[in-house]
Amino acid sequence: GAGVSQSPSNKVTEKGKDVELRCDPISGHTALYWYRQRLGQGLEFLIYFQGNSAPDKSGLPSDRFSAERTGESVSTLTIQRTQQEDSAVYLCASLGGGFFGPGTRLTVL
Amino acid sequence: GQNIDQPTEMTATEGAIVQINCTYQTSGFNGLFWYQQHAGEAPTFLSYNVLDGLEEKGRFSSFLSRSKGYSYLLLKELQMKDSASYLCAVRDLGSNYQLIWGAGTKLIIKP
Numbered sequence: 001g002a003g004v005s006q007s008p009s010n011k012v013t014e015k016g017k018d019v020e021l022r023c024d025p026i027s028g029h030t031a032l033y034w035y036r037q038r039l040g041q042g043l044e045f046l047i048y049f050q051g052n053s054a055p056d057k058s059g060l061p062s063d064r065f066s067a068e069r070t071g072e073s074v075s076t077l078t079i080q081r082t083q084q085e086d087s088a089v090y091l092c093a094s095l096g097g098g099f100f101g102p103g104t105r106l107t108v109l
Numbered sequence: 110g111q112n113i114d115q116p117t118e119m120t121a122t123e124g125a126i127v128q129i130n131c132t133y134q135t136s137g138f139n140g141l142f143w144y145q146q147h148a149g150e151a152p153t154f155l156s157y158n159v160l161d162g163l164e165e166k167g168r169f170s171s172f173l174s175r176s177k178g179y180s181y182l183l184l185k186e187l188q189m190k191d192s193a194s195y196l197c198a199v200r201d202l203g204s205n206y207q208l209i210w211g212a213g214t215k216l217i218i219k220p
Contacts, residue, residue, distance in 0.1 A: 044213035
């Protein structure tokens with residue numbers, strides 16, 4: 001595609017529910033990042049996929065968070081048993097972080 | 110360890126020039142990026158430096174000194190729309206080419 005796309009753009013959920021966020025990277029870009037950004041704060045690294053290498057999961061804040069990527073295509077970030085502190089914008093970036101998707105704004109009530 | 114430092118907030122006047130500094134300490138270096146982020150939006154790419162010196166792109170210029178672990182973003186002829194956060198990021202060889210991010214500098218432009 002022409003750019004990085006993410007869905008949904010907004011997600012409101014109840015505490016304790018699971019959510020799945022999707023990222024469609026730019027075709028052919030091997031590197032894909034997930035970041036979290038809370039209101040008024042900087043980017044918080046979550047996970048990094050680079051080609052067929054094992055992903056760097058060092059930024060995932062708890063075992064409620066997981067992410068998958070099939071080959072060099074779509075990635076999904078799953079948050080289980082959501083908590084209010086999970087409320088943030090979740091950003092996906094493709095190829096060295098140069099191209100960001102528009103983000104998914106997650107609100108946990 | 111890894112560390113990226115930039116001022117938290119800066120204020121400048123419309124039409125003036127402002128320089129936003131970034132210092133970094135990483136285990137390896139493979140380029141430094143500057144991004145602009147308006148409130149409520151995703152970051153957008155501004156510049157990339159991998160060699161020492163000044164890269165000019167319109168009203169924006171970025172400078173890098175690898176020996177000093179230092180970069181700056183220079184914004185000229187400031188416009189109100191330049192009010193945003195400016196993020197500095199370093200690609201770290203020691204972390205499998207990951208981007209290490211600064212916390213961002215919030216730039217406020219006053220008329």
